[in-house]
Amino acid sequence: MRSLSVGGSAAVLLGLAAAAPPPHKHRAPHYAASQWRADAVKKAFQVSWDGYYKYAFPHDSLRPVTNRYADDRNGWGASAVDAFSTALVMENWDVVDQILEYVPTIDFDNTTTEVSLFETTIRYLGGLVSAYDLITSPFTAHSCKTSDVDAILRQATRLADNLKVAFDTPSGVPDNNLYFNPPRKGGSTTNGIATIGTLVLEWTRLSDLTDDAEYAKLAQKAESYLLRPQPESGEPFPGLLGTNVRLSDGQFVDSNGGWGGGTDSFYEYLIKMYLYDPERFAEYKDRWIAAADSSIKYLVSHPTTRPDLTFLAMWQGKELRFFSEHLACFNGGNFILGGLTLNEPAYTDFGLALVDGCHATYTATATGIGPEIFAWQDARQPLNATNNPPAPADHAGFYNASGFWITNGNYVLRPEVIESYYYAYRATGDTKYQEWAWEAFERVNRTCRAGSGYSSIRDVNQPGGGGFHDFQESFWFAEVLKYSYLIHAEDAPWQVKADHTNQFVYNTEAHPIRVAGAWGTAKPWR
Structure with a gap:
């Protein structure tokens, strides 16, 4: 382990962002709630839930255009569990009670489809642990039957007990692909750093709640x-890793990566684990x-x-690739959270610069919504370099105006x-981030509203979104609607x-997990 000085990066960062000092440097943030905007998001949540509950529950996801369902997450009611914590922070007690009644009935022993350890952890295990944390602390005044509340934790434990087989490998690096009936591994030989490194918050929290160190x-x-990567080629830049690790010995098999899909939430959870418990997770x-x-130095x-x-x-090895993803746009918020947690405004400032970049991917398109993947030509690399091509001819006009082209x-x-936007607002109190969030919500609300709910769309740069995929993701409940609500809501313990x-x-699924020090639940697990 090598601890790097924060101060050295501060000078680099301040040189990158030569803008007016952000508000957080001069005053503590002041937050301005907007009840009517918060209520508008709550209305969208209710529309989404009503469509799901009528046409898809207790299956996983709603197909809103055709009023059908999909069991894309093992048929355990993914949208219901993903909606649980959002319904709680919105204090939508009718929906809370519907989900609370359903949770004890989920049969986590049986499914006919392959089980993803990663997706099941962030959606189901995270959703259940979060709901338990919320109900047993901030919402103790709400009348829930003790037996129903206890069932949340029992079901989380039952699910984790079935998932534990994933870690039964020579190295302890889990197999992400599982089958149940009975629980068994899928036979993978490698796993990725996101699907390895995005388990530790939920599984540690379960240990802290159950007093069982095994999880x-x-x-x-x-x-x-991942904290001590081997061989050296698995860490092409200090702290930045390749993607895939062998289950047999924990060794990296490549040196390709980024802050995008497949690697993203490994980096996200590093600072979040320190926030969860700074004593146990200083490394x-x-x-x-x-x-x-x-x-900051290389990318x-x-x-x-x-x-x-x-x-x-x-990056591919030490060679850069100039493209990014909607998925990677969490990075601004993660740098901001790191800056707040470490008392280092330079990280926060850099995060705000990344937020500005992702904001531009929204404002440039016909729908006002950002694309799944985009690319650009780097200003500092040779323009004739093989890794730095210009925009395709049919995208040149868009690139000239926008600074990226859509792939x-x-x-x-x-x-x-x-x-x-949410993290930027909570760090600075600057209401422009509320305006950006509201504008994004309005555009999504207008473009993606379809049939009995909301649907993914085919082309953000076509009027109306270019048609629907007829699918309402469970994380629409857990993440989009939650962040859209929280940025306009009153202050609260979970903010x-x-x-x-x-x-x-x-x-990473936006389920709020109670930090260990908040109620004395820290345990000496190692």
Whole structure:
């Protein structure tokens, strides 16, 4: 483990963002709630829930155009569990009671489809643990039957007990692909750093709640191979890793990566674990600092036509690739959270610059919604370099105006841009981020509203979105609607704090998990 100095990166960061000092440097943030906007988001939640409950419940997801359902997450009611924590923070007690009645009936022993350890952890396990944390602390005044509340934790434990087989490998690095009836591994030989490194918050929290160390130990052992990567080629830049690890010995098999899909939430959870418990997870903080500093030093990129925009490149070994994803737009919020947590405004400032870049991907399109994947030509690399091609001829006009071109125009109800607006607002109190979030919500509300709910769309740069995919993702409930609501809602215990009084930390599915120190539940698991 190598702890890097934060101060060195501060000078680099301040040189990158030569803008007016943000409000948080001069005053504590002041938040301005907007009840009518919060209520509008709650209305969209209710529309989405009513359509799901009528046409799809207790299956996983609604197909709103055709009023059918999909069992894309093992048929355990993914949308219901993903909606649980959002219904709680919205204090939508009718929906809370419907989900609370359903949770004890889920049969986590049986499914006919392959089980993803990662997706099941962030959606189901995270959703249940979060609901338990919320109901047993901030919402103790709401009348829930004790037996129903206890069933939430019992079901989380039952699910984790079935998932534990994933870690039964020579190294302890889990197999992400499982089958149930009975639980068994799918026979993978490798796993990715996101699907290894995005388990530790939920599994550690379950140990802390149940006083059973096994869950935490399993996830933390798997994580240890990412904290101390081998061989050296698996860490092409300090703190920045390849993607895939062998299950046999925990060794990296490539050196390709980025802050996008497949790797993203590994970096996200490093600082979030430190926020969860700074005593137990100081090493995670050091690894986040290493990744953040290397990202600033090696990955920062400005488009040739819009040098005012800041993006982070992907990498193949030490060679950069100048494209990014909607998924990667959580990175602004993660840098902001890191800056707040570590008392380092330079990280927060850099996060705000990344937020500005992702905001530009929304304002440039016909729908006002950002694309799934976009690319640009880097202003500092040779323009004839093989890794730095110009925009295709048919995209040149768009690139000249916007600073990026679209390589995949889908929008699948993703939350990451609004998520980063939320962190920017909570860090600064600057109402422009509320305006950006409201504008994004209005555009999504207008474009994606379809039939009995909301649907992913085919092309963000076509009027009306170019048609529907007829699918309402469960994370629409957990993430998009939650962040869209929270940025306009009154302050509350689960809101992100800028003053080191956080009582919750959000998992990658936006389920708020009670931090260990908030109620004395820290345990000495190693």
